[in-house]
Amino acid sequence: MNFNRLLLAVVLVAVDGAAARAQDDKIFKLFTTEQTEAFLQSLKIDFKKTPAKKDGILYYDFQRGGRSMRLYWYEGKDLMLDVVFGKMTLEQINAWNVRAKFSRACLHRDDKGEFVALEANLDILGGVSEGAVRQFFNVFEEEIKAFAKFLGSAPLDDDIYTKVTKEKLESILKALNIDFKKVEVKGSIVFEFESNKHKLKLFNFSGDDLMIDAHFKKLPLADVNQYNLNRKFIRCVAYNINGSEYTSLESNLDCVGGVSDSIVRNFIRSFDDEVKEFSKYVQGK
Amino acid sequence: MPSLRSKSGSATSILLLCVVGAAAAQEKDKAQRSVPAAKLESILKEMKIKYEKTSDAKNEGVHFYDFDRNNFKVRMHNYNGRDLWLDVHFTDKISLEEVNQWNVRAKFSRAVQLNKGDKQSTSLEAQLDCDGGVTDGMIRQFILRFDGEVKAFVQFLTK
Numbered sequence: 001m002n003f004n005r006l007l008l009a010v011v012l013v014a015v016d017g018a019a020a021r022a023q024d025d026k027i028f029k030l031f032t033t034e035q036t037e038a039f040l041q042s043l044k045i046d047f048k049k050t051p052a053k054k055d056g057i058l059y060y061d062f063q064r065g066g067r068s069m070r071l072y073w074y075e076g077k078d079l080m081l082d083v084v085f086g087k088m089t090l091e092q093i094n095a096w097n098v099r100a101k102f103s104r105a106c107l108h109r110d111d112k113g114e115f116v117a118l119e120a121n122l123d124i125l126g127g128v129s130e131g132a133v134r135q136f137f138n139v140f141e142e143e144i145k146a147f148a149k150f151l152g153s154a155p156l157d158d159d160i161y162t163k164v165t166k167e168k169l170e171s172i173l174k175a176l177n178i179d180f181k182k183v184e185v186k187g188s189i190v191f192e193f194e195s196n197k198h199k200l201k202l203f204n205f206s207g208d209d210l211m212i213d214a215h216f217k218k219l220p221l222a223d224v225n226q227y228n229l230n231r232k233f234i235r236c237v238a239y240n241i242n243g244s245e246y247t248s249l250e251s252n253l254d255c256v257g258g259v260s261d262s263i264v265r266n267f268i269r270s271f272d273d274e275v276k277e278f279s280k281y282v283q284g285k
Numbered sequence: 286m287p288s289l290r291s292k293s294g295s296a297t298s299i300l301l302l303c304v305v306g307a308a309a310a311q312e313k314d315k316a317q318r319s320v321p322a323a324k325l326e327s328i329l330k331e332m333k334i335k336y337e338k339t340s341d342a343k344n345e346g347v348h349f350y351d352f353d354r355n356n357f358k359v360r361m362h363n364y365n366g367r368d369l370w371l372d373v374h375f376t377d378k379i380s381l382e383e384v385n386q387w388n389v390r391a392k393f394s395r396a397v398q399l400n401k402g403d404k405q406s407t408s409l410e411a412q413l414d415c416d417g418g419v420t421d422g423m424i425r426q427f428i429l430r431f432d433g434e435v436k437a438f439v440q441f442l443t444k
Contacts, residue, residue, distance in 0.1 A: 086318070086417050148367070151318040158316045160420055211392065221381040228388075228397045232368060232412045235395040237388040252392050257426025260316040266417020 027127045030076040033058065039133060040071070047071075065141055068273075079133070081140045082119045085151065086266055096150055103143040118147050158260030163207035172264050173202075195272050198279070202268065210253045210264070212271045216282045218245040223285055227278065234274050249278045316418035319366030322348055328424050329361075336361075357435050361428075369424065371431045372410040374399075377442060379407045387441055394434035409438050 028035065040047050040060060047062040056075040061068065072080040085105075093105045093116060103120045120143065122128065122136045161168070166182075166189045173180050173191060180193040180202075191202040203211040219227075219238065224247060227236040235250045251274065253259065253267045317324075329336055334352050341347035346365035351358065362370035379398065384407060387396040394411045411434065413419065413427045 148319065148365075158418065160314050160316060160422070162422075209392065221385055225381055225384060225398050228395055229399070232370070233414050235388050235391065238385050239389065254393055254423070254426055254430055256430075257422035257424070258314050258420040259423065260418055260420070263316060263418040263420075263423075266414065270414060270417065 025129055025131065027129055029125060029127050031073075031079065031124045031128075031133065032076050033073065035130075036060070036071075036073055036076075036079075039130065043134075043137065065144065067144065077123075077125050079122045079124065079136070080119060081137070082117045083144055085116045085118065085147070086262060087114045088116050088151070092151075096147060100143065100147075102139045103147070105147065118144060158262050160258040160260050162256055162258050164204060164210060164255050164259065164264065165207055166204060168261075169202070169204055169210070169264070172261055172268070175261075176265060176268060178268075196276055196279070198275050200271070200275070208254075208256050210255065210267065211250060212252075212268065213248050213250040214271075214275050214278075216247045216249065216278065219247045219282065219285055227281055231274070231277070233270070234278075236278070247282070249274060314420045314422050316420050318416065318418055320363060320369060320415050320419060320424065321366050322363060324366075324421075325350070325361075325363055325369070325424065328421060332425060332428065334428070354432055355436065359431070359435075367414075367416050369413040369415065369427065370410065371412075371427065372408050373435050375407045375409065375438075375442070377407065378405060379442065383442075387438060390441075391434065393430045394438070396438065409435060 031039075037047075037049075037060075040062070045062045045064065047060040050059045050061065051057070052059060052072075058073040060071040060073065062071075063069070067083050069081060069083050072082070074080070088105070088107070090107060093107055096105045103118050106117050106119060108115055108117055120136065120140045122133065169189075169191065170180075170182075173193070178193050178195075180191045183190045183192060188206070189204045191204075193200055193202070198214045200212060200214050203213075205211065219236075221238055224236045224238050228234075233251055235252075237248045237250060239246055239248055251267070251271050253264065255264075326336075326338075329350060329352070334354070336350040336352040339349045339351070341349070348363045350361040350363070352361070353359070357373050359371060359373055362372075364370070379396070381398055384396045384398050387409075394409055397408045397410065399406045399408055411427065411431050413423065
């Protein structure tokens with residue numbers, strides 16, 4: 001690169017930087033849906049937009065840093081970000097809220113049980129720049145990392161057991177508000193229930209290990225293998241049982257090393273997400 | 286229900302061995318929400334596993350532990366303490382039908398065919414989700430169980 005080209009490049013970078021700064025410095029008192037979506041696209045965020053039941057509220061769901069994140073849009077007047085974590089004690093939640101500056105943790109309950117949301121809000125009405133919204137996102141990502149670290153250092157207040165009795169499994173399913181049917185197959189207990197319009201089966205192999213599965217239409221082996229290549233914690237398998245061909249999505253939990261209620265709950269709940277993801281994959285085939 | 290029968294049968298052979306290993310440290314075990322590198326390394330050392338550690342230069346908090354188990358080169362991946370991954374790669378030519386046959390009978394692993402250019406290999410792998418909680422016993426059991434899966438996979442390939 002000769003000197004003139006270098007100079008031109010420097011000037012272009014400076015102009016570009018100044019334009020970006022000017023954009024960052026422009027003050028908004030309402031953040032429209034168009035601005036919100038353009039902003040998310042500028043961060044290369046691939047989002048799914050859903051209207052809330054209440055008018056004027058939108059949800060933008062996306063993946064960020066390996067976690068599912070939601071942006072709540074309240075009539076352009078304020079924004080909220082949240083990420084969901086597993087259940088914690090109220091003491092742990094409070095300990096986080098005492099030390100946190102830019103987020104708060106809350107215990108919530110839905111039809112599947114209790115969970116913790118890490119949340120942050122940005123008030124737009126007083127006037128904010130795009131740079132401030134960007135900073136809101138950046139800071140929240142740092143808060144998530146710090147929160148995950150905080151959680152990692154906090155032991156779960158759970159009893160550890162190496163055999164999952166059918167009574168224990170039933171109590172966990174009931175606590176998750178799962179309406180199940182119990183079937184005995186060759187000496188093993190199978191719990192059948194529905195999730196996201198899919199029939200799931202939870203097998204308890206003598207209390208030593210659990211398996212959960214859902215059945216889907218037949219897929220070519222190459223597609224089955226491709227799915228295994230791209231996902232963790234599950235196994236996608238093609239079956240042909242007496243001429244009946246289908247694809248099974250499966251996950252196992254080895255309990256012999258010691259598990260707790262929260263570990264078993266997480267095993268069951270996280271399979272819901274796996275089923276949702278796999279449904280999308282199957283529909284695209 | 287053939288899948289139930291075959292899958293329950295595949296793990297029984299190593300179950301007793303695993304129970305003995307896991308029960309030893311059971312009493313004081315606690316569920317943690319993540320596995321810091323130091324914790325994982327102490328478990329590996331306690332299991333007398335000599336490993337070589339490398340870190341992913343592009344992804345902070347991602348570490349790899351390479352070690353030999355029963356003459357196989359095993360890699361353990363630690364993804365920011367949120368999940369652990371074990372794998373062994375086989376360079377044998379294994380068809381997708383065979384890969385699937387293994388997955389039909391497997392409980393604690395899966396086989397995946399990998400294609401890089403004209404090179405084909407198969408990964409036998411297992412993952413442990415730590416986000417919802419994990420105990421030291423589960424991590425030990427994860428390693429011991431995978432030993433059994435590798436052994437069974439080799440038998441499956443050679444028969």
